[in-house]
Amino acid sequence: MEVRIETIEAILVDLPTIRAHQLAMAVMQRQTLVIVRLRCSDGIEGLGEATTIGGLAYGEESPEGIKLAIDTYLAPALAGQDATNVRAALARLDQVARGNRFAKSALETALLDAQGKRLGVPVATLVGGAVRTRLPVLWTLASGDTARDIDEAEALLQARRHNTFKLKIGRREIAADVAHVARIKQALGERARVTVDVNQAWNEADAAGAIARLEAAGVDLIEQPIPRANLAGMARLAARFVVPIMADEAVCTPEDALDIARLGAADVLALKIAKSGGILEMTRTAAVGDAAGMALYGGTMLEGSIGSIASAHGFAALPRLGWGTELFGPLLLKDDIVANPPRYDDFALQLPAGPGLGLTLDEDKLEFYRRDGAPGPR
Numbered sequence: 001m002e003v004r005i006e007t008i009e010a011i012l013v014d015l016p017t018i019r020a021h022q023l024a025m026a027v028m029q030r031q032t033l034v035i036v037r038l039r040c041s042d043g044i045e046g047l048g049e050a051t052t053i054g055g056l057a058y059g060e061e062s063p064e065g066i067k068l069a070i071d072t073y074l075a076p077a078l079a080g081q082d083a084t085n086v087r088a089a090l091a092r093l094d095q096v097a098r099g100n101r102f103a104k105s106a107l108e109t110a111l112l113d114a115q116g117k118r119l120g121v122p123v124a125t126l127v128g129g130a131v132r133t134r135l136p137v138l139w140t141l142a143s144g145d146t147a148r149d150i151d152e153a154e155a156l157l158q159a160r161r162h163n164t165f166k167l168k169i170g171r172r173e174i175a176a177d178v179a180h181v182a183r184i185k186q187a188l189g190e191r192a193r194v195t196v197d198v199n200q201a202w203n204e205a206d207a208a209g210a211i212a213r214l215e216a217a218g219v220d221l222i223e224q225p226i227p228r229a230n231l232a233g234m235a236r237l238a239a240r241f242v243v244p245i246m247a248d249e250a251v252c253t254p255e256d257a258l259d260i261a262r263l264g265a266a267d268v269l270a271l272k273i274a275k276s277g278g279i280l281e282m283t284r285t286a287a288v289g290d291a292a293g294m295a296l297y298g299g300t301m302l303e304g305s306i307g308s309i310a311s312a313h314g315f316a317a318l319p320r321l322g323w324g325t326e327l328f329g330p331l332l333l334k335d336d337i338v339a340n341p342p343r344y345d346d347f348a349l350q351l352p353a354g355p356g357l358g359l360t361l362d363e364d365k366l367e368f369y370r371r372d373g374a375p376g377p378r
Contacts, residue, residue: 008075012371038110046114049307050106101277108278116356123313136324138164170201182217195221234265261292279314298325
């Protein structure tokens with residue numbers, strides 16, 4: 001019996017954060033999720049999610065734009081298509097829309113979730129099988145207050161929830177940022193890794209001086225210190241310092257990974273299913289980086305539970321994942337729209353064991369937080 005895609009709904013959901021989350025390009029007080037509900041002719045529903053950071057502050061897609069692209073172009077292209085052939089569905093999306101990787105990632109997740117439920121297997125099984133069922137997860141210290149960040153890190157170490165901490169820097173003067181990071185690393189010592197994410201905020205000359213001081217302070221990793229287009233500058237920094245340099249905004253596609261590998265522009269690649277266009281394309285990018293000898297890191301767009309668990313299934317299937325993940329997005333949110341939120345303990349995220357993503361929507365929470373305030377079709 002053929003199984004067809006019948007309807008696709010894209011829903012904007014606004015969830016408050018537990019605190020202001022400061023990045024180089026934005027300060028977040030809430031997170032907007034685009035939740036995709038894909039319904040098939042056999043009665044199975046697949047869930048997906050697309051999320052950005054700070055609206056358009058991170059990249060070319062915003063939550064509102066993602067919903068518009070899905071409603072206007074992508075959902076009509078998939079209507080009536082074979083729901084069991086994910087690759088063919090994605091190829092059709094590429095025919096009608098260039099780019100729009102975040103929107104395509106959400107639809108791919110929904111297709112994989114539905115297929116996993118149909119076959120009774122987790123999404124990770126559909127992409128080769130889980131090499132690991134627990135994924136190390138870091139936490140971002142982003143209050144901007146040094147004493148508060150130290151107290152927060154100490155509490156999370158004590159609770160055995162996180163033992164790697166990322167600091168978002170680049171909004172303040174470099175000297176202030178370096179002093180802030182150095183004090184935190186000194187307080188935590190060897191009990192925790194400390195990394196920094198500059199989100200492209202520095203130029204190459206400033207980055208060289210700042211990285212030298214951060215390396216001397218014992219910082220473990222420097223993420224995207226300069227603009228993504230300056231791969232030659234990234235290569236010079238990577239060659240100059242022992243502390244690993246990680247590419248994030250600079251890598252979306254396998255072709256990006258190949259360019260970085262050719263130039264030696266990074267020691268570590270940050271993978272994200274959204275910026276790759278989905279789990280399947282993320283695994284292609286990962287394979288290029290892995291073959292080139294770069295370590296891999298499972299990144300986040302600060303997704304909610306659906307997007308984070310979709311990422312977790314993809315990262316769980318990678319043969320190597322040397323730098324763990326930062327899939328802490330659900331922990332940053334005050335509430336959730338799934339009935340069975342992800343489990344975090346002993347410094348790791350537990351991969352759900354059920355079919356598909358292993359998640360179930362909380363319909364009441366979804367109705368409460370959806371932006372249009374109207375219940376969708378049941």
